[in-house]
Amino acid sequence: MRCIVGLLAILAAFAGQAASQGIVENVITQVSSFFETYEEAPYTIVKRTNTYEERSYPARKWVCTENNAPLTEDVTENQFWKLFRYITGNNERSQSIAMTVPVSNQFTPAATGDLAAYRMCFFIGQEHQASPAQPSDSAVTIEEIPAMNIFTRTVGGYMDTDDNSRWMAEAATVRGFLDDMGESYDTSTMWWVGYDAPYKFWNRRNEVWYKKN
Template sequence: MSRITFEDLEALDDDDFTEDNSEPMDEEEQDRLFSHWQSVASTHQVSIPAEMAGPIQQMTRQSNAREPVPFATLSRHEKLDEVVYEERMYPAGKWACVTKGEELYEQSISMAFMKLMRYICKENSAGRYLGMTVPVLNEIQISKDGKSFVRDILTAYYLPAEFQQDPPEPLDPDIVIVQREPVRVVTRVFFGTTTEETISRQISSLWELLESTEDFLRDTYIVAVYENPGIPCRRNEIWFIRRDQ
C-alpha cells in the first residue's frame, strides 16, 4: 500500500469524492475511490479491508444527504466579526457507540468509524441504509497526570430522527445503542486532520480563550467530526463539557 502525505491530501479536489450521485460507479471509479480512502487511512497507520468498498461507495454517493444532530445555540463569542467559540445545548438522544483502544488515537477512531459505517450502510436488523448524521463524536479521557489521552476512545453516531424511537439493532456486538443525556458544551471549529497532537493544541487554545477554568470538565473532551475521512481538509470542532448539566 503506497503512502501519501498530508500535503498530497490537501491538493486533492474534494468534489471528486463528495458528489451525490445515484448512478452506480464503474469499476475504475470504485478502484480510484477505494485507493483514495486507503491513502487517507495510511496516514492514520490503518489499512482498510476489502469489505469496506461497498460502505465507502454508499456513503460517498449519499454524502450531501446528511442529517444534522439537533441542538440549540445559547451564545456566540465573536472577534472581528468571526465566531471564536459558541455555547450549545444538545438534547438527549440515542447514539450507536463503539469503544476502541488502539495504540494511536487516530487508529482507534478510524477502526471505530469503519464499524459504524457498516452498521449505517446495511449491517443492522433493518437490513437497509440508515442515513448519515453529523457530527460523529469522539470522546476523549485525559490521563490522571494530564499529559496524554486514555487509550480507550468512544466514537458515537447519532441515530437519524426516523430511528430515534426504535433503533435498528447492530449485527456487530462491539456496537451498542446508548441513550445519552443532554449535554451543554462550548465549541470551537478547526480544520484538517485529528491526531492526539492536533487535538491537544486545540484544547490548549480553547482554554486560553475561556475566562473561567472551573465551569468545564478537565478530564473529558469531545472531538466532533463533520466530514468523512475521505475528505482532505475536514471540518471538526473541539467541545468542552460544562459541569452540572
C-alpha cells in the first residue's frame, strides 16, 4: 500500500511541476510499463541446489544512487524516485529510458557506528548500454558494475518494511544455506533485489544476493 500511495503522490508532483507536456507523457509511459514484461539484466546459472543457486553476471552499466542511514531507516523510496526521474527524462538528453529489472539495493553495514550504506541501482537496458545519458541529478551516477558471481534464492511476497526486517531475515536464511554447503562468499555486503511492480500481487520475485569470493 505504501508503494501505491507513493506512486500516486509522485505522479501528482510530476503533473504539478513538469516544465513540459513531454515530461508528463514520459512518466505515464513508465507507469504503464509496470504492467508489461521488463528487460532483465543478463546472467547464466552456474549451479543450482535444492536451496540456492549460483549465477554469473557479466559487466554492465547501471544507474545508481547512494545514501548513508541507520539500519532501521527506510531510504529506499527516496532512492527509487531519484532513479525513476532519471529514466523519465531527468538526464542530459531529456530521454525516456525503459524500465528494467531488477532493482537492486546494495546494503553495506558500517564497520563502526550506526550508519549503513545503501546503493540502489537500475539496470540500463541493451538499447542504452553503449552510451547512456548522463543524469541531471548530481546524486545519481552511471556505473559499470564489474562481472561477478552471486549466490541467491527467490522468495515471494512483499519485502518492504520500515526497519528492513524481512530483508535481514531472508539474508540470514541464505547465509545458513551457504554455510551448510561450505560456500565462500563476501559477508561484508549484500544486495536486496526486487523484480516486480507494487501492483503485482502474486508470484512476486525477491532475492538477497551474496557475492562469491
